[in-house]
Amino acid sequence: MTSLRIALVSLLVLAGVSAASAQVGTTGFKTRVQKDIRATPEKVYAAFLQIGQWWSPGHTYSGDASNLSLEARPGGCFCERLPNGGGVEHLRVVYLAPGEAIRLSGALGPLQALGVNGSLTVEFKAASTRTVVEMTYAVGGFSEGGFNQLAPAVTGVLTEQMNRLQSFIETGRLPRN
16 A cells, blocks of 8 residues: 555655645544645635636536636535436535634545545645645545555545636636536
8 A cells, every 4th residue: 555655745746746645544544635826825726716617627527617607605515417307416504704714524435335424624825926725635534445546546636626726717728527
């Protein structure tokens, strides 16, 4: 497992992520992705809330990120509209400090079908002319196959989202997918 973790972290560093790591246990995992973004914490936080503009459409149920929304209030929903009046609650806001941090609770994507729950914390810290964004997702519960393969997959998805957020803020462009 150590060589897998080293290979994963090396790949993520080459992809432009400042730091990424995953800890795996028998009842869950915790992944952390950190990124330096050339903008103020207030600007990065405001862009983060525009989740439907930068989140990868490949990691939505509808295939269209513009169906995503994030209500910036305690109890607010990170939700997705689906055809015919359907929808998905991805996560729920449980803590909000504008420009500083947001914490959401729930199970993302395929984790919803498992017996798990998670806490996703995103912190925005000023560092000279940039912001250090740290995204930590701690997931616990039951997964029949364990968490050894889930943790790297989730780290990869969150890394992709952080890269897209950075691109959205710094260049106004996003990669196609």
